[in-house]
Amino acid sequence: MRVVITTVLLSVFLVSGCSSRSNEEVVERSGIDVMYETAQTYLDVGRFADAAQTLQAINTRFPFGPYSTQVQLDLIYANYKVGDQDRALAAIDRFLQLNPNHADLDYVRFMRGLVYQQAESSFLQDSFGIDRSDRSNYYAKRAFEEFRELVRLFPESQYAADAHERMVGLSSRLAKHELAVAEYYLRREAYLAAANRAKGVVESHPGVPEQERALEIMVESYRSLGLEQQASDARTVLRSNFR
Template sequence: MKYRTLSGLLATALLFGCSSSEEIVPDVPPSELYADAQVALQSGNWLTAIEQLEALDSRYPFGAYSEQVQLDLIYAYYKNDDLPLGLATIERFMRLNPTHDKIDWVLYMRGLTHMAQDRNFMHDIFNVDRSDRDPEPVKAAFADFKRLLERYPNSQYANDARQRMLSLTNRLAEYDLATADFYLRREAWIAAINRAQELQRTFPETEAARKSLRIQLEAYEKLGLDEPAQRTRELIDLNPI
């Protein structure tokens, strides 16, 4: 009952916030409102920019600034950590403007937004290891950057996308390593070996793949499998951390 009451209060607050935002933004000509939004964007006042851009988008959905307003909203939502709204705006823009000349940038922003979903500022502050967190946003970001490189290899965002894909590869490899270690600590020896070997096949160039050999070795030793354990020791010698 308390949960429903709290949910109801939150919903009311959100509705009130949405309805009152239109009152905050003055009813001025679209050119003036757009100019004000640009000033807010340039000064990093993301919340004000979002309010003004949302007002433009709702009042003049087919106006002269329509496409640019949506592009600006994508950026402002990202900077303000309004990630679900950012992704929804990206999907809307790509659906309505599949051949737009800035679609490579939109793809790039979708990758950045998915990457941001994997970020937790409290974890950053306290330097908490996040390797065991659900990697679905990371997989989505990797797919976005891959699509960007495939469709727009000469895009000005291609090099950065390539570098980010390397970082994402390491993040995914660390997740598999954490999973293999979890199985090891639960004494699920076969599961630990399978996950370690899958990591080695999928991300062979990563440090996590080299670390997984030690998990594999311990699991083989616990199972009393001498020959696989010896082969793993040889692999460890050939692939030092």
């Protein structure tokens, strides 16, 4: 009889334990469902800071939960919309590390380009038209490189056309920066450095309006260096395209 009672009690304990774990899983799943739905609502209504905070909480509490991949993607977008480039880039790096072969890699690369482009822009330049072409072009260059890689790796992507358009604008931004440096060297009578910077604009940024001034700098610099053939070649290109 004692054996039977012991067996029955053990069975009840095991069933109770399984039921308890099952209930915990249900509660946990219910919790993540509610949090995820809340985050989606925040995204839908444009409350991106609240969305980012909720998504980060999900990511912390349920790093390998049923929504983990989508949460990471949404977190990238939410941080971008908030303007928190550091967290957006960290989320992008984490996603690429955990999902190197994911179907949405084109989207992630596009977002990284957008984040760098956002970092490159400034309130003064956007709002008051202040030209900052003489400042660092680090973020513009990184954005350009990301969009270029997207177009190269995913030419059929739905984001490729947008990326290409952004490359055109960034190319002009980068050309202005190089041209500002070339002008600086020209004023300092560092003619070889000026010519090389201007040549870089011509070779690396085809089609931008800044090419005309770049060719003028090349002509002036080569003449000052006594390099008449190079000056003549640059003048020929200048006249063929802009005169």
